[in-house]
Amino acid sequence: MLDLVIENYVLLAGVIFTIGCIGFLIRRNILVQLMSIELMLNSVNLALVAFNRQHTGDMNGQAFAFFIIAVAAAEVAVGLAIVLQFYRLRGTVNSDEAASLRH
């Protein structure tokens, strides 16, 4: 059975995490970088829930995933506010423009 093996889920989580990591590094648009962070958080959630599937009568993995969802929601709210403020300041959402502290 393809879908009842835990390795498949963990591999899928790894694929999504790698895609998010690469997206964060190669894109210059802050919005896309925030979305890549969301991808990484989601993949970690998937891995936690997959591991939790192997533990009968123990909900620790799902409780962790719940907290990760809460933290991700808070992070997006503050992050998008910072993006808006950055756009007002610089008129662009290119992350290379955030270089005021360089040198």
Add this chain to the structure above:
Amino acid sequence: MSAGILLFVVCSLMCVGGALITILARNPIRGAMGLLGTIIGIAGLFLRLNAQFLAAMQILVYAGAVVILFVFVIMLLGPSAGISEGQGARSRFSRLFSGAALAVFGAFALVFIGRGARHDFTVITPAHGSVEAVGGRLFNEGLVPFELATALLIVAVIGALAVARSKPNAKKKVELENPTLRMFHGPLHPRDAERPLSGDTLSERVQKESV
């Protein structure tokens, strides 16, 4: 092919395809839609993993709040949300690090596949992942972290408001006045602040009134 395998294949393809769209799309709106696809795919996988409560939370919080917030911000920024990024000129660190990430993932996958051991799902009770089970875990042993999470959300809301409402260009008014002039013509007392500085002396006023 059973329905479970079909669900797994469809959801995995949605996840990977959505993730690729998210990071490759030029238009951020398309990126947000790709993120939505990934989130819905992961919610479907949660269903297959006996995490019904988390699947509902995933749809509510991510698809219902996070993606909508992204779309709002993209709409607020308008056309400038999709900046044209140069094709070359990535920093060497980024290229090195993304290459390293790919390599680490490749090694991870090779170890996983090469080991050959496949852990089938264990038998679980039907209550696994239900609202009662997760809620009991959260409110019995995890009450303090749960309350801290609520505090975090409140702080995030206040912080987002404070950051988004402040004006970056509002500088303090600089005193450009010449201090010497101020010494001779400025108001010595607050009640004189309304008076014009020059051109309205007592003698001139008397002249005006007589004319």
